[in-house]
Amino acid sequence: xxxxxxxxxxxxxxxxxxxxxxxxxxxxxxxxxxxxxxxxxxxxxxxxxxxxxxxxxxxxxxxxxxxxxxxxxxxxxxxxxxxxxxxxxxxxxxxxxxxxxxxxxxxxxxxxxxxxxxxxxxxxxxxxxxxxxxxxxxxxxxxxxxxxxxxxxxxxxxxxxxxxxxxxxxxxxxxxxxxxxxxxxxxxxxxxxxxxxxxxxxxxxxxxxxxxxxxxxxxxxxxxxxxxxxxxxxxxxxxxxxxxxxxxxxxxxxxxxxxxxxxxxxxxxxxxxxxxxxxxxxxxxxxxxxxxxxxxxxxxxxxxxxxxxxxxxxxxxxxxxxxxxxxxxxxxxxxxxxxxxxxxxxxxxxxxxxxxxxxxxxxxxxxxxxxxxxxxxxxxxxxxxxxxxxxxxxxxx
Amino acid sequence: xxxxxxxxxxxxxxxxxxxxxxxxxxxxxxxxxxxxxxxxxxxxxxxxxxxxxxxxxxxxxxxxxxxxxxxxxxxxxxxxxxxxxxxxxxxxxxxxxxxxxxxxxxxxxxxxxxxxxxxxxxxxxxxxxxxxxxxxxxxxxxxxxx
Numbered sequence: 001x002x003x004x005x006x007x008x009x010x011x012x013x014x015x016x017x018x019x020x021x022x023x024x025x026x027x028x029x030x031x032x033x034x035x036x037x038x039x040x041x042x043x044x045x046x047x048x049x050x051x052x053x054x055x056x057x058x059x060x061x062x063x064x065x066x067x068x069x070x071x072x073x074x075x076x077x078x079x080x081x082x083x084x085x086x087x088x089x090x091x092x093x094x095x096x097x098x099x100x101x102x103x104x105x106x107x108x109x110x111x112x113x114x115x116x117x118x119x120x121x122x123x124x125x126x127x128x129x130x131x132x133x134x135x136x137x138x139x140x141x142x143x144x145x146x147x148x149x150x151x152x153x154x155x156x157x158x159x160x161x162x163x164x165x166x167x168x169x170x171x172x173x174x175x176x177x178x179x180x181x182x183x184x185x186x187x188x189x190x191x192x193x194x195x196x197x198x199x200x201x202x203x204x205x206x207x208x209x210x211x212x213x214x215x216x217x218x219x220x221x222x223x224x225x226x227x228x229x230x231x232x233x234x235x236x237x238x239x240x241x242x243x244x245x246x247x248x249x250x251x252x253x254x255x256x257x258x259x260x261x262x263x264x265x266x267x268x269x270x271x272x273x274x275x276x277x278x279x280x281x282x283x284x285x286x287x288x289x290x291x292x293x294x295x296x297x298x299x300x301x302x303x304x305x306x307x308x309x310x311x312x313x314x315x316x317x318x319x320x321x322x323x324x325x326x327x328x329x330x331x332x333x334x335x336x337x338x339x340x341x342x343x344x345x346x347x348x349x350x351x352x353x354x355x356x357x358x359x360x361x362x363x364x365x366x367x368x369x370x371x372x373x374x375x376x377x378x379x380x381x382x383x384x385x386x387x388x389x390x391x392x393x394x395x396x397x
Numbered sequence: 398x399x400x401x402x403x404x405x406x407x408x409x410x411x412x413x414x415x416x417x418x419x420x421x422x423x424x425x426x427x428x429x430x431x432x433x434x435x436x437x438x439x440x441x442x443x444x445x446x447x448x449x450x451x452x453x454x455x456x457x458x459x460x461x462x463x464x465x466x467x468x469x470x471x472x473x474x475x476x477x478x479x480x481x482x483x484x485x486x487x488x489x490x491x492x493x494x495x496x497x498x499x500x501x502x503x504x505x506x507x508x509x510x511x512x513x514x515x516x517x518x519x520x521x522x523x524x525x526x527x528x529x530x531x532x533x534x535x536x537x538x539x540x541x542x543x
Contacts, residue, residue, distance in 0.1 A: 193494040193517055198411035201519035205418060233517030
């Protein structure tokens, strides 16, 4: 009977112990299941990232055997899992990865350097042809089985390299073209002027030394020759100035264009102090542009305004800023002889004039120069005018 | 003033005639030595080649130097003038068609005393030549003879 009682108590204890152990086991089993679930989740997460990444990825073990491959690797190199997984990297695709420099880099990753970046590899790939690849590698350390792995990322930069080479080629062609242009401008500067000087000089010599042998018509012809040569000289000078505008380097900075206009106006008035003219210049206008080129543009615009108000008693020349279709536009307005709007599109062409040289001197290059300068600043230039009432020239920068 | 020599270095025969005519018109009747290229100019100055035997110490009052010259160009002539002890102080006026900035900069850098652009208009050209003549022959003090 004592055994029975002992056994009963013991049984109850044992039962309780068993229950506790079962509960523990159930708990750890649940935990294990949860852990497994976490692992599954993490894995699915990582795999979906790897699968989405465009760059082909390889995971190699320390012996450089392929363990994992991203989907994009198969797509890019057009190979199958059977050909890739489990193989040594050097055995892949007809030994196309078996390159001494790459070997050196890869073999150091697990132990020594642990990574390399931007290794450029140019190769004639079997399935792809001639390509340039950019390789990046990192060591990954797996705690669970204490293994060292290599993550290898491959980027096809063939197109990028081609674009870079194209840019270099075009840049050097541009350089070449600019040099030719400079040489041309230089020879024009020198070679064309000399014969002109001869024509002018000897025509005058003719006039001076033989004037008693020439009748009025003869003298008139010679005057026309000298007049024409002088005009041609001015044309050459203006053409050269225009070409310099295109050739020169632009340096953008903050420019007080009001101050610029004021100083140009002062200089203009000094040349003909007897003329009555009012310059109305807006204050404090600051722009971003090349100071020298802007000066040339303003000299041309204000100079024109001055010239074409030459016949007006009291000239009025205004410089300011206004709004045009939502953007800021600067303007130079005068109350001079104006122009017919029908010819507005001819205004900015080189050597285009709307008045004869008798009425107003000039070669017709001023506005073409202004247009080129404004265009180099990325702006637009246009004009409004009325015959006898004046003209306004607008520009944006 | 008559014994002062002007050395004109000019390859264009028209320009030579026009320059001489301009000087003449303005009563500058000095002895103008004309050399038609850079090599000849240096031969004259250093008494070599066809000018062997000339007295080197007898330097011109001023050199009117063109830039684009056959054989040896103007800037090189200027360089050699400035490089030689005998001629380093010799007044040199660059007289050229070119108004290219780099020519001006190089000219001044190499030690030109003056830079004058040849105008197309003969009246202006004649005026320029006469002013040059009067300035360099009359007003300017030449370097003392060694």
